[in-house]
Amino acid sequence: MTTSSTSVSPNAGAAPFRLILRAEVRRIASRRSIRLLLAAGVIGVLVYSFFLLLSHASPSSHALAIDNAKLRAYEAQIRAACLRSQPPSVSVPAGACNIQMPLTAVPGVKLPFAASAGLMSGATVIGGVGILLALLVGGSYMGGEYQSRVISLEVALEPRRHRVFLAKLLVLASFLLLMGVILELLWLGLGSLVASVVGNFNGFGMSQLGTLLLVQARIIVLLALVGAISFSLTAMVKNTAGSVGILLVYLLIGERIAASVFISLSAHLLSDSIQAIESVSGIEVMTSRFAPPAIAVIGGSSSISGSASFAQNMTHLSPLEGLFTVLIYAAILVAASGWLFQKRDIF
Amino acid sequence: MAVIELVNVSKTFKGLRRRRIALTGLNLEVREGGVHGFLGPNGSGKTTTIRILLGLMHPSSGSIKVLGREVPKELPQTSRDIGSLIEAPALYGSISAAKNLQLTADLLGLGKRRVEEALDIVGLSDRAKDKVGTFSLGMKQRLAIASSLLAKPRLLVLDEPANGLDPEGIVEVRELIKGLGANGDTTVFVSSHQLAEVAQMCDRISILKGGKCLLTTDIGSNSASLAIRRYRIRVSDAPRSCDLLSNAGMIASLHEPYLEVEGDMDPSLITKVLASSGEYLSELTQVGSDLEALYLQVAGESL
Ligand SMILES: Nc1ncnc2c1ncn2[C@@H]1O[C@H](COP(=O)(O)OP(=O)(O)OP(=O)(O)O)[C@@H](O)[C@H]1O
Ligand SMILES: [Mg+2]
Numbered sequence: 001m002t003t004s005s006t007s008v009s010p011n012a013g014a015a016p017f018r019l020i021l022r023a024e025v026r027r028i029a030s031r032r033s034i035r036l037l038l039a040a041g042v043i044g045v046l047v048y049s050f051f052l053l054l055s056h057a058s059p060s061s062h063a064l065a066i067d068n069a070k071l072r073a074y075e076a077q078i079r080a081a082c083l084r085s086q087p088p089s090v091s092v093p094a095g096a097c098n099i100q101m102p103l104t105a106v107p108g109v110k111l112p113f114a115a116s117a118g119l120m121s122g123a124t125v126i127g128g129v130g131i132l133l134a135l136l137v138g139g140s141y142m143g144g145e146y147q148s149r150v151i152s153l154e155v156a157l158e159p160r161r162h163r164v165f166l167a168k169l170l171v172l173a174s175f176l177l178l179m180g181v182i183l184e185l186l187w188l189g190l191g192s193l194v195a196s197v198v199g200n201f202n203g204f205g206m207s208q209l210g211t212l213l214l215v216q217a218r219i220i221v222l223l224a225l226v227g228a229i230s231f232s233l234t235a236m237v238k239n240t241a242g243s244v245g246i247l248l249v250y251l252l253i254g255e256r257i258a259a260s261v262f263i264s265l266s267a268h269l270l271s272d273s274i275q276a277i278e279s280v281s282g283i284e285v286m287t288s289r290f291a292p293p294a295i296a297v298i299g300g301s302s303s304i305s306g307s308a309s310f311a312q313n314m315t316h317l318s319p320l321e322g323l324f325t326v327l328i329y330a331a332i333l334v335a336a337s338g339w340l341f342q343k344r345d346i347f
Numbered sequence: 348m349a350v351i352e353l354v355n356v357s358k359t360f361k362g363l364r365r366r367r368i369a370l371t372g373l374n375l376e377v378r379e380g381g382v383h384g385f386l387g388p389n390g391s392g393k394t395t396t397i398r399i400l401l402g403l404m405h406p407s408s409g410s411i412k413v414l415g416r417e418v419p420k421e422l423p424q425t426s427r428d429i430g431s432l433i434e435a436p437a438l439y440g441s442i443s444a445a446k447n448l449q450l451t452a453d454l455l456g457l458g459k460r461r462v463e464e465a466l467d468i469v470g471l472s473d474r475a476k477d478k479v480g481t482f483s484l485g486m487k488q489r490l491a492i493a494s495s496l497l498a499k500p501r502l503l504v505l506d507e508p509a510n511g512l513d514p515e516g517i518v519e520v521r522e523l524i525k526g527l528g529a530n531g532d533t534t535v536f537v538s539s540h541q542l543a544e545v546a547q548m549c550d551r552i553s554i555l556k557g558g559k560c561l562l563t564t565d566i567g568s569n570s571a572s573l574a575i576r577r578y579r580i581r582v583s584d585a586p587r588s589c590d591l592l593s594n595a596g597m598i599a600s601l602h603e604p605y606l607e608v609e610g611d612m613d614p615s616l617i618t619k620v621l622a623s624s625g626e627y628l629s630e631l632t633q634v635g636s637d638l639e640a641l642y643l644q645v646a647g648e649s650l
Contacts, residue, residue, distance in 0.1 A: 015427065015454065015455075015456065019453075019454070019456050020454065022453065023450065023453035023454045026449070026450060026453050027450050027453075030439070030442050030446055030450065031439070031441075032439075032441035032442070033441075144439070148437055148438060148439050148440070149433075149435065149437040150437045150438070150439065150450075151437075152398075152401075152403050152433060152437060153431075153437045153451060153494070154454065155401075155402065155403055156401040156402065156403060156426065156429070156431050156433075157426055157427060157451070157454050157455065158423070158426065158454065159401075159402040159419060159422040159423050159426050160423050343405075345398070345403065345404040345405060346398075346403045346404070347398070347403065347404075
């Protein structure tokens with residue numbers, strides 16, 4: 001039989017990836033900062049719905065008649081003022097001062113919450129909040145591992161670092177997909193509640209519901225991609241605040257500057273793509289194209305006539321194109337970060 | 348079998364402005380069983396060596412074997428046989444002690460039972476449910492040791508485990524390490540600043556300085572040899588006193604104007620022997636243990 005020095009310990013051999021994944025699931029679930037961020041998202045949806053509940057009303061026909069009477073009076077006031085201000089020499093065309101005002105122009109009047117428009121805009125608002133949360137979750141997930149130095153413990157137990165990286169990335173993406181589903185479903189429920197209490201479902205049929213669900217699904221995928229971008233950058237910088245700061249500055253300012261230097265980028269900006277994903281059928285973006293000066297060759301010597309200019313034109317950016325762009329950004333960052341994680345010293 | 352084998356290992360950190368050489372041709376061999384101390388002044392490269400052993404840092408050159416496997420290539424096959432604690436404990440402050448250990452245990456496929464056992468070994472069972480953020484530094488250190496013990500590792504690598512512990516804690520950790528080394532299943536490789544600690548718990552030591560291993564030596568398993576103390580005394584007639592003490596069975600040597608005496612005797616014995624022959628001490632100072640002398644001689648500076 002084997003001697004003690006060559007005996008195989010029960011621990012020997014590689015840990016199956018399944019084990020690492022399961023451990024990682026427990027890890028993310030036990031991280032306080034991540035639980036807090038999820039809670040903040042849920043509370044955000046609740047507060048938003050509550051705000052809508054307060055700012056809309058489904059008035060009774062009697063109240064509506066009173067409001068409309070107020071509106072008529074208001075319009076009459078404006079018409080009188082308008083007619084008075086016209087110089088007497090000019091003959092005023094009939095109806096020139098008939099100004100139609102919306103009901104909201106009357107102070108204190110609340111409109112019903114229309115599901116047909118409100119549910120979609122709410123999904124987008126929640127998508128915006130979700131993106132910020134995904135950024136923070138992705139960053140603090142990896143940043144926390146460096147800050148607590150637990151990452152060295154993990155890599156010591158699983159020296160195949162790509163498995164550690166991959167497990168974290170997969171678990172993070174799943175978590176963010178789940179977070180997106182929770183937030184958007186919660187909104188669907190609460191938004192419908194708001195519409196049934198202080199609004200209506202006029203013009204909101206199956207096809208509108210289908211469009212809404214599609215946009216929500218795209219937003220949910222977007223959250224996972226944004227989280228992966230933030231995660232990867234944090235793994236490179238080894239610091240949450242640093243990487244989230246870099247990302248925000250890039251999204252808000254840096255990208256425009258980058259696009260003015262690398263013209264071909266201007267149709268593929270991260271911020272535009274995010275907006276396109278959150279829209280129903282895409283957005284129009286302004287793309288500048290560098291127009292070189294015309295060069296005329298006159299009698300063997302070339303002369304430059306005119307100067308270089310930027311030709312500006314609008315390009316349509318569809319939601320799928322947006323999703324593709326964000327996917328490319330995420331893939332590049334994940335690859336670069338994973339490679340560095342494998343190669344560099346941990347600390 | 349050697350559980351750790353470093354041959355000609357070098358590590359250079361390439362910073363933006365300058366390169367820093369941490370290890371230069373380090374050779375080290377740690378035999379299986381017992382406790383092996385890793386001594387060296389600040390910045391001598393102890394932590395760097397340990398990080399390289401665990402695959403957390405890549406060496407610039409040299410070859411490394413841990414538990415007979417090549418590092419980093421074959422490390423995955425044996426990484427779960429190695430328990431480690433590097434410099435400061437790596438723990439989440441916002442969750443409980445037991446949960447922290449469970450997260451590591453999950454990676455090893457170990458259950459709640461083993462977590463409880465590990466907490467018990469380091470005497471933290473009654474604080475298992477408390478958040479680690481509320482722990483004292485010493486408690487965190489003990490928890491990190493518990494974490495390193497979870498897998499019942501064949502090799503335990505501890506980087507300054509007594510860091511931040513009070514005298515009682517130091518004794519506890521020392522006894523724990525001695526016990527682990529003595530039971531034969533685990534080899535403990537422990538770095539330390541505390542010379543006295545190392546003397547009391549190690550079977551062998553290596554002394555590191557400037558990224559090189561200067562010496563590896565046995566220091567006796569029961570460390571009786573380390574109980575030997577060295578005294579410097581001043582008397583009016585040093586040569587005569589030297590003879591008197593030698594005749595009384597002590598190891599005395601003449602270092603004019605002083606006399607040095609070595610042995611595990613009580614200093615009052617020196618006074619008694621000399622006084623009975625009419626020699627009176629004007630000074631008696633303990634100048635250190637053997638190990639300290641060895642260390643100072645080799646490393647050339649105090650810890
Ligand atoms: N990540 C790093 N980047 C650059 N230099 C480093 C890095 N880690 C260690 N060093 C340098 O390597 C040398 C050895 O450091 P190391 O931490 O290994 O010493 P040590 O023996 O553990 O010291 P101490 O007793 O203070 O813990 C030092 O000069 C240190 O500055
Ligand atoms: Mg150190």
